[in-house]
Amino acid sequence: MPEVAVEANDITKRYGATTALDDVTLSVRRGSVYGLVGPNGAGKTTLLGILSGLRRPTSGTFAVDAQRIGVLPDTPSFDSWLTAFEVVDLSRALNVPDAPEVSVDAVLDRAGLAHVSGRKVGGFSRGMLQRLGLAAAVVGEPDVLLLDEPAAALDPAGRREVLDMVAALRGSSTVVFSSHILDDVQQVCDTVGILKEGALVYEGTLGDLVRNSEHDAAYEVRFRGDGVPLADILNAEGWVTTVVMADDRLTVSAANAAVIERELTRCVARARIPIISLTPIERSLEDVFLEVTK
Amino acid sequence: MSLWRLEVVRLVRTYRLWILLGIFGFFAVLGPATAKYLPEIVEQLGGGVEIAVPVATPELGMAQYLGNALQIGLLAVAFVAASSLAFDSKPEMATFLRTRTTVGRILEPRYVINMAAAAGSFLLGSAIAFAVTAVLIASPSLSGVVVGSLLVALYLCFTVAVTGLFASLLRSVPGTALLTVGVLISLSILGLVPAIRPWLPSELVGAYDALIGGGDFVYWRAAASALALSAGAIAFSVFRMQRREV
Numbered sequence: 001m002p003e004v005a006v007e008a009n010d011i012t013k014r015y016g017a018t019t020a021l022d023d024v025t026l027s028v029r030r031g032s033v034y035g036l037v038g039p040n041g042a043g044k045t046t047l048l049g050i051l052s053g054l055r056r057p058t059s060g061t062f063a064v065d066a067q068r069i070g071v072l073p074d075t076p077s078f079d080s081w082l083t084a085f086e087v088v089d090l091s092r093a094l095n096v097p098d099a100p101e102v103s104v105d106a107v108l109d110r111a112g113l114a115h116v117s118g119r120k121v122g123g124f125s126r127g128m129l130q131r132l133g134l135a136a137a138v139v140g141e142p143d144v145l146l147l148d149e150p151a152a153a154l155d156p157a158g159r160r161e162v163l164d165m166v167a168a169l170r171g172s173s174t175v176v177f178s179s180h181i182l183d184d185v186q187q188v189c190d191t192v193g194i195l196k197e198g199a200l201v202y203e204g205t206l207g208d209l210v211r212n213s214e215h216d217a218a219y220e221v222r223f224r225g226d227g228v229p230l231a232d233i234l235n236a237e238g239w240v241t242t243v244v245m246a247d248d249r250l251t252v253s254a255a256n257a258a259v260i261e262r263e264l265t266r267c268v269a270r271a272r273i274p275i276i277s278l279t280p281i282e283r284s285l286e287d288v289f290l291e292v293t294k
Numbered sequence: 295m296s297l298w299r300l301e302v303v304r305l306v307r308t309y310r311l312w313i314l315l316g317i318f319g320f321f322a323v324l325g326p327a328t329a330k331y332l333p334e335i336v337e338q339l340g341g342g343v344e345i346a347v348p349v350a351t352p353e354l355g356m357a358q359y360l361g362n363a364l365q366i367g368l369l370a371v372a373f374v375a376a377s378s379l380a381f382d383s384k385p386e387m388a389t390f391l392r393t394r395t396t397v398g399r400i401l402e403p404r405y406v407i408n409m410a411a412a413a414g415s416f417l418l419g420s421a422i423a424f425a426v427t428a429v430l431i432a433s434p435s436l437s438g439v440v441v442g443s444l445l446v447a448l449y450l451c452f453t454v455a456v457t458g459l460f461a462s463l464l465r466s467v468p469g470t471a472l473l474t475v476g477v478l479i480s481l482s483i484l485g486l487v488p489a490i491r492p493w494l495p496s497e498l499v500g501a502y503d504a505l506i507g508g509g510d511f512v513y514w515r516a517a518a519s520a521l522a523l524s525a526g527a528i529a530f531s532v533f534r535m536q537r538r539e540v
Contacts, residue, residue: 049539049540052389052393053392053393054388054389054392054393054539054540055539055540056539069393070393071389071390071393073385073386073389073390075386076386076390077384077386077387077390078386078387078390079300079304079387081303081304081307081308082295082300082303086295086303089295090295090296090297090300091390091394093295093296094297094391094394094395095394133390136390140394
């Protein structure tokens with residue numbers, strides 16, 4: 001079985017004069033959870049539409065190595081006169097007709113919808129529809145699951161349930177899920193692809209993304225007493241890019257992490273002031289995301 | 295829940311089946327009744343003015359049913375069929391179905407069930423009209439009613455097929471239904487050309503009155519073209535929907 005479950009090569013999609021996707025190449029490892037992030041209009045939904053076979057690329061090729069594909073649109077909609085059970089059961093009948101009906105109950109339970117399984121979906125909130133859509137996608141036992149903003153309309157508890165469901169699929173299914181909620185991506189994704197104006201500007205692990213961002217490395221120094229001598233010493237150093245002092249702490253940044261790790265302790269020793277702590281400032285995924293997509 | 299059961303449930307829970315049965319059932323009683331009591335009705339409303347009305351005959355009773363029921367019935371059939379066949383009008387619904395099975399498998403039960411509902415409703419109405427006419431006036435020609443009803447039922451199936459054709463070109467339920475009815479009405483204008491007229495599916499509607507009135511069966515060409523055009527419309531709609539992006 002190939003290691004890569006989803007592969008796109010030089011995918012371009014144009015709508016008239018508008019380029020929705022521009023030469024996108026990506027690959028998703030089998031059994032992994034891949035996060036597709038980007039601002040609104042970056043091309044996430046278009047890319048998922050192409051991978052699910054519902055849209056055709058203007059140029060480029062793609063391959064999804066799967067017997068069954070599950071797809072969850074960003075605003076799921078079902079015939080309002082069907083019950084939740086019937087929606088998921090229809091999905092089961094179409095995808096895995098040999099699976100027993102009891103699997104429908106199990107999936108509805110996992111989605112937190114067991115108590116409304118007999119209710120018509122016309123009265124469901126958007127969050128309930130999103131969970132129902134995920135249940136309908138999961139009941140088909142898909143090899144590849146394409147989720148478009150699966151937790152966008154959910155309250156914190158609902159979001160937790162959905163993210164847990166997605167995380168539980170790791171290993172058994174390959175999941176590609178788009179989101180602009182970076183915290184969700186950070187919680188469940190092994191790999192991330194960042195789309196910006198239709199182009200894939202980054203693909204890799206979250207750790208590499210944060211580590212390899214071109215932004216300065218920074219440390220926070222907490223001290224007792226007067227920090228001016230330390231600030232003066234740092235300002236005189238060539239490797240320092242900025243020094244910001246506030247009350248009992250000082251933030252110093254440098255062009256790369258190695259030089260700051262090597263030189264900062266030397267400067268602190270020269271200043272001869274009581275030090276409480278030296279702490280590297282971790283950059284959040286959000287910081288890096290904003291930097292990459294700006 | 296299979297795709298076949300889904301269509302049956304759609305017709306029942308959305309009351310569309312009852313709407314079709316109601317329309318054809320209502321006019322099945324009203325048509326023959328107005329034919330029978332038209333002189334009395336006109337006399338009550340005429341205010342002393344003498345108006346000549348046709349004598350109540352079995353043929354008039356059945357003609358009243360067809361004339362009244364088919365006007366609104368055709369529109370209802372087109373709307374009911376469009377609401378099922380134009381499933382691309384909701385991209386999220388289309389995504390649900392298309393990522394799980396083929397367009398052909400989605401459309402197959404939709405065509406069959408909607409054709410059965412349209413034809414069945416009309417045939418049931420025709421049977422009721424036959425019975426009411428027989429009770430109130432006199433028994434119409436049974437063979438004429440049976441064959442004529444089957445030909446109109448074929449025309450309604452053709453209507454469903456044309457609806458599917460336009461559903462594959464538009465993404466709107468009302469647009470699909472109204473375009474279908476508009477095109478069907480426009481096509482009947484082609485009947486002004488004598489060479490084309492026998493081939494027009496709309497001739498099947500005229501067969502109802504003619505056959506009940508004892509006319510000869512001369513509708514092979516209209517029936518053949520209705521069958522061929524329906525098959526072509528269905529094949530085109532499957533081909534077109536397969537290629538259409540969601």
